[in-house]
Amino acid sequence: MWYVIQVISGQENQTILLIEKMVSEGTIKQCFVPIRRLKKKFCGAWHDVTEKLFPGYVFLITEQPQLLYEELKSVPALTKILGRNEEYFTPLTETDVQIMKKLQDGVESNQSWGIEISEVLVEAGNRIKILSGPLVNLKGQIKKINLHKRIAAVEVEFMGRKTVVNLGIEMVERTG
Secondary structure, eight states: OEEEEEEOTTOHHHHHHHHHHHSOTTSOSEEEEEEEEEEEEETTEEEEEEEESSTTEEEEEOSOHHHHHHHHTTOTTEEEETTBOSSSBOOOOHHHHHHHHHHOOSEEOSSEEEEOOEEEEEEGGGEEEEEESGGGGGGGGEEEEETTTTEEEEEEEETTEEEEEEEEEEEEEEOO
């Protein structure tokens, strides 16, 4: 099951290290901060950069939520355990997990969880065709594509509310 905890923004990776140090081995399958790859232009050239998809949040996957909840109480960097009820915190819904999996493009490790850049083709009349990447699965949810900044604004229903996330795009070829 997937869970989310709120931490101090900018302290996500340090919090992961604290969790891994303070929570008993085997309690957590994975602890990560969702990362997205983007292209940004600075110094006259385009560069690959990574940014946190949800700054201030750490995601956990566990099959032992009660034990994890008890052990997380001793981690000083946490600000809020999301979805908490009397006994322990509640998992993300299956819909939320499926959205996260749609966004992911095959990059998973212990501390990072990556969303790759989608490749797009700009056809005649500025019609956009998505060739590859996470946007392929999210066509109906794309609200705006900014070719100048190389981002696509995607509206997703996540944790009970509509959220817009900006994902990276790369123009493969311009025709017409």
